[in-house]
Amino acid sequence: MNAVMHKPSVEHETTVAAKARSGRGNAIAVAQFGLGPIGIEALRLAAATPWAWVVGGVDIDPAKVGRDLGELTGEPSLAGARVYHSVEALMRDVRPDVVLHTAGSRAVAAMEQMAPMVMAGVSVVSSCEELLYPYRRAPRQARAFNALCEHHDARVVGTGVNPGFVMDVLPVCLTGVSRSVRGIYVERVVNASTRRLPLQRKIGSGLDPEEFRALFRAGKAGHAGFQESAALVAHSMGWLVERIVETCEPVVADHDISTDHFQVRRGLTCGLHQQVEAILADGSKTLKMDLKMYLDAADPHDAIRIDGDPAIHAHIPGGVAGDAATVAALLNAIPRLLKSPAGLRLMTELPVPSIAPVI
């Protein structure tokens, strides 16, 4: 193939891109960056979404590059869309309106990966946890990236179920009818036995408790993006954060536990108990979040308490499931993001979350 012939200009549009535009009317052309389990799941949901037209995927894994997405996902309707080794390679063949980015938790790395997309004017919805509120850990880079997005008329947002919804966007939403808010407390208990392998691994299943603590301190275990949830809520309340204190302790199995993926003996780690507290400049306000994810957890739920006028307690028995819903959060954000002003957006700046209807 001749790269010069296939650069993404209107004149040299390829068959696939032309088909994407002409054959699908108002459909939104979507490319998937990162073909791990979440990326594959996102593609399957996109295949079932009338307004989404999947034009290709990107992954650095040589075993995936060149393969057909129909075959890789088991979704016949994706046949003809291919896996490329880079965004640049994909853009020589097709022109996505938006990229779904599911490759890593770190804001700085994500923004570096997204820069070529943004510079081509392509918008991005990302599952990168730190991107929920990138000003927390990478304020300088986030401001520069926001300027890059504005300059190239691209929109980027980080979202998901957690972070991205239950512990941040939903609590903020509940304050929409508040006269005053003194404090916000969010609690989530996840029964990890019902969740897939990567989650059971990241909560430390089967590790010696000391080993888990060391991994958490090294940033290699635990729930990513928790500080970002707290920072986004504080930002939305107009509360100035002095610092955020984050702790994570192993939950130790009090009985032998067996899942599809792990055998955890009594005394070993079967999950985590992670907490964040934002220390606010206004000492009269409080903001705390409490997350337990462990095997055989009893009474999984999400609970949000708005201390204020009026007081609001919201309870979601069972909790919002993270795995399948995460890719829905990504897909659902696309139409709202594309209608928003250019820039590095926050979820709270987009219109009210909603399943994206047929458009």
Added chain:
Amino acid sequence: MNAVMHKPSVEHETTVAAKARSGRGNAIAVAQFGLGPIGIEALRLAAATPWAWVVGGVDIDPAKVGRDLGELTGEPSLAGARVYHSVEALMRDVRPDVVLHTAGSRAVAAMEQMAPMVMAGVSVVSSCEELLYPYRRAPRQARAFNALCEHHDARVVGTGVNPGFVMDVLPVCLTGVSRSVRGIYVERVVNASTRRLPLQRKIGSGLDPEEFRALFRAGKAGHAGFQESAALVAHSMGWLVERIVETCEPVVADHDISTDHFQVRRGLTCGLHQQVEAILADGSKTLKMDLKMYLDAADPHDAIRIDGDPAIHAHIPGGVAGDAATVAALLNAIPRLLKSPAGLRLMTELPVPSIAPVI
């Protein structure tokens, strides 16, 4: 005072308006249209809101025209702002950025009242229940009004607690992480004994049950805006509504009830049970809402059930209080509305609801 001298042009800006701009930095200049109980309550909350600068009020009641808002509301910080008999009269003296409109439930009447504001480029947040989704009862007028807003660069939205939040915006928000939604069911039970006189009256307290039924059929009793809640949810889901069936039955007191405002004997009306069901073009989807507001109601609550993938049940014990929170919903919508594109907006088009922080 010479009206010609005080027309709202930049050159002839009056002292009050100049003070509003120069003295309050980035404050948003707010005028109140309708000085009934809700309007007065909105002004009191605005007086306590750092970013809001109250510049005046409008009411047709001759007993109120000309009075000082500081004296009328008991809020010393509002002293100097006056009550005018019309928007035109107010605009000769001051230039609001936004008007809080709390005068009636009917969309057509509200749009007529708002037209002079919009034509002056002034935005409006309204408690008018039908304005939540004006395309339900007044599609032609709503489209024309939207065009008027766009032409004059004004923004208008209808909101509140119910309609405006618990039975429409919040259920929509919960679908933000949905892969698919088959049905939505929302239930609200309000203990009207704890609520103020106008609510106790509109639910029919003390009426003969047949008298209540006749009043509801005549559109003179019951909860306004219920069909609009259902229509807004259906719109957000992309569900085509064939028709909406609304019913309202009196709740009959099974014991003598005494409140601060009413004595209701056993056998008489102590509240209402109102239901809406949207009949959808896609018969596989369901959308139902159930509202009970009655004196001495046990277990007041809000409950939202999203039938879909994932299933989500949210429960708010006690429910979101309507009276005090309604004016908060109005105030909180202002900053989000002013950042939105010009037009007649829906709440679901504005960014995620949030208490409006200091700006």
